Amino acid sequence: TQLLEQSPQFLSIQEGENLTVYCNSSSVFSSLQWYRQEPGEGPVLLVTVVTGGEVKKLKRLTFQFGDARKDSSLHITAAQTGDTGLYLCAGEEGNNRLAFGKGNQVVVIP
Amino acid sequence: NAGVTQTPKFQVLKTGQSMTLQCAQDMNHEYMSWYRQDPGMGLRLIHYSVGAGITDQGEVPNGYNVSRSTTEDFPLRLLSAAPSQTSVYFCASSYSWGGNEKLFFGSGTQLSVL
Numbered sequence: 001t002q003l004l005e006q007s008p009q010f011l012s013i014q015e016g017e018n019l020t021v022y023c024n025s026s027s028v029f030s031s032l033q034w035y036r037q038e039p040g041e042g043p044v045l046l047v048t049v050v051t052g053g054e055v056k057k058l059k060r061l062t063f064q065f066g067d068a069r070k071d072s073s074l075h076i077t078a079a080q081t082g083d084t085g086l087y088l089c090a091g092e093e094g095n096n097r098l099a100f101g102k103g104n105q106v107v108v109i110p
Numbered sequence: 111n112a113g114v115t116q117t118p119k120f121q122v123l124k125t126g127q128s129m130t131l132q133c134a135q136d137m138n139h140e141y142m143s144w145y146r147q148d149p150g151m152g153l154r155l156i157h158y159s160v161g162a163g164i165t166d167q168g169e170v171p172n173g174y175n176v177s178r179s180t181t182e183d184f185p186l187r188l189l190s191a192a193p194s195q196t197s198v199y200f201c202a203s204s205y206s207w208g209g210n211e212k213l214f215f216g217s218g219t220q221l222s223v224l
Binding site for chain 1: 114141143145150151152153154155158160166168169200202207208209210212213215216217218
C-alpha cells in the first residue's frame with residue numbers, strides 16, 4: 001500500500017532558482033525521513049523529522065514536518081547542479097516496515 | 111567501512127532460472143531489508159529481517175525467498191525468474207528497527223529477466 005504521495009513527480013529548474021517539493025499522506029506518521037538518490041546509487045538519508053511543525057535546515061535544504069504530522073516539504077534555496085537527484089520521503093508503515101513515496105525527480109540545469 | 115555491499119551489480123537471467131542476490135553489511139546492524147525499485151512505482155519492500163534467524167514478508171514477497179543465518183548476511187533468492195522481476199534491487203540495513211533509524215543502502219543490483 002502506497003501511503004505517501006510526492007509532488008511534483010518531476011521538476012526541472014535553472015541553477016540559482018528555488019524549489020519546493022512535497023510529501024503528503026492521509027495517515028499520521030510518528031516521523032518522516034527524506035532520502036536523496038543519485039543515478040546508479042542507493043538512497044542516502046538527508047534528514048529525519050519527528051515533531052509536528054518541526055523545521056530542519058541542512059545547508060541550502062529546509063525540511064518541514066506538518067503540524068498534523070501527515071505531510072512534509074523540502075525547500076531548496078539557490079539550487080546547484082549537485083542537487084540533481086531523486087528525493088524520496090519515507091515513513092513507518094507499522095510492523096517494522098518503512099514505506100517510501102515514489103519520489104520527486106529534480107533536475108538542476110546549469 | 112564498506113557499509114552495505116551488494117553483488118552482483120548487473121545480472122541477466124532467462125525466464126525460469128534461479129539466482130541469489132548477495133547482501134552483506136559490516137556495521138553489526140540488526141535490521142536488514144530488500145527493496146525493488148521500478149519506474150513509476152518507487153521503492154517497494156520485498157522481505158525484511160529484525161535479527162538473525164528472523165525474517166518476514168514485505169509488500170511484494172511473491173517469487174522471492176530470504177534467510178538470515180548471520181547478522182552480516184541477508185541473501186535474496188529468486189526461485190524461478192520471471193520477466194516481471196526485472197527491476198533494480200536494493201538491500202538496506204539499520205542498527206535497529208524504528209521510524210527514526212537511518213537506513214543504509216547498498217548500491218543496487220540491476221536485474222533483467224528475458
